[in-house]
Amino acid sequence: MRRPAARPRTALAALLTALALALLPAVPAYPAAAADPTVAVSLNQAPKGGEITVSGTGWKAGALLMVLLCGQGTPERGVVGGTNSCANTDGRAATVDPRGAFSVKLPVVAPPKPCPCVVHVAGVTGQQDVVDAAFTVGGHPDAPLPDTAGDGRLAVLTAARLEGSSGVLTWFGAPPRRTLVLTVGNLGTAPVRDPVFLVGTAHGVLAPQDEEHQWRGTVAPGQKARIELDVELSAGAHGDYRVSVSHGGKLLAEQPWKVGRPWGVVLFWVLLAVVVPAALFRIGMVLVDRAGGRNRDPVPVPVPADADGPGTTAVLPWFLPDSAPSENSQTTRKGHS
Structure with a gap:
């Protein structure tokens, strides 16, 4: 007698299954983010004056990327010399969509350094990864990569920090100065002698302006060293800045710097x-x-005549002319007296 009661349960389960299947297409199926971000170019080679499409996947959604065409670089070693080897004025910015992908048009120009060339994609905000894709600029000279650090490889062991404070002159527009301090270690098998670091300062979404700073000393394999690099902004600078340091084409550290307004x-x-x-x-x-005062005429002041002759000083009466006593009143007063 209980078998008929199972039919409503079966019908209810079938109805729920149908509703679930109907709702499945409405859910956006985003592809799973790749373990590492990737970059691809539409053409492996193009002449100067052309245009290529740079795309990528596996990036963090909403991240702001800077896309540059650089010389003296390979995907394995990165860009030797940092962004000084890139055509910074012709770079493009790209924002990663919710799927973790991006696509941007990049003009083909001659980088300041010879090829081998790469398309350099670096995270500005939201993600600090750097990926390089091989590319050849037609008609651009080619030269072997310089041997900068041999088998030595520097890595940051402690978080970088900015030391120092602003003085009174900075409050009146003097260039703000700080010292970037970080501890690096040599993870390679060869010593690194007198390494050259690229210290960049960036404001907003603009590409960083790099300056070379050579540190005098040797970092032996397995050893560490304290690095101090001077950082200076332009006069009157204020706002949010980012200070980055790189070596051998690899970004070592990045530190924010909030500069107050020169009130x-x-x-x-x-x-x-x-x-x-x-x-x-x-x-x-x-x-x-x-x-x-020049246009006004002087007002003549009347001077009373000398009653007693020349050489005497006239004394003005204290009363007004209308109120002076008459002669009759003086005679009458004499008669009464």
Whole structure:
């Protein structure tokens, strides 16, 4: 007698299964992110003046990437010399979509260094990975890569930090200065002598401006060393900056730097805007007073005649002429007396 009760349960299960199958197509099927980000170019070789499409997958969604065409680089060794070997003015920025992919058009220009060339893709915000794809610029000279560090390989052992503080002159627009301090270790099999580091400062989404800093010393295999590199911004700089350091074409560390606004300069311009108009106003009033004094005629002052003859000083009465006593009143007073 209980078998008929199982039919509603079977019907309910079938209905739920059908609803689940109906809802499956509405769920977006995003591909799983790759373990490492990848970069691909539409053409392996193109002449100067052309254009290629650079795409990639496996990147972090929403990350901002900088795409550059660089010389003296290979996918294995990276870009020797850092972004100084790249055509920075013709670079392009790309934003990773929710699927972890991106695509951008890149003009083919002559990089400042000879080939072998690569398309250099580096994360600016959200992801700091760097991937290089081989590319050949038609008609551009080719030269072997320089041997920079041999088998030595430097790596950062502790987090980089900026030391120092701003002085009073920085408050009035002097260039802000800091010292980038980091500890590196040699993970290779050969010593690294007098390594040259590229210290870059970037503001916003612009590509970093790299400067070479040579550290005097030798880092033996398996040893570590404390590196101190001076960093200086331009006069009047303020806002959010990023300080990066790289060696042998590989990014070692990156540190944010928030630079305060030089309020002394603002105060100077405010005072200048108040003092100069006030001074001009006072000068104008003085000139107006002088011009008005020249145009006015002098008013003659009546001088009473000398009653007692020349050589005597006339004394003005203290009363008004209308209120002076008459002669009749004086005679009457004498008669009564």
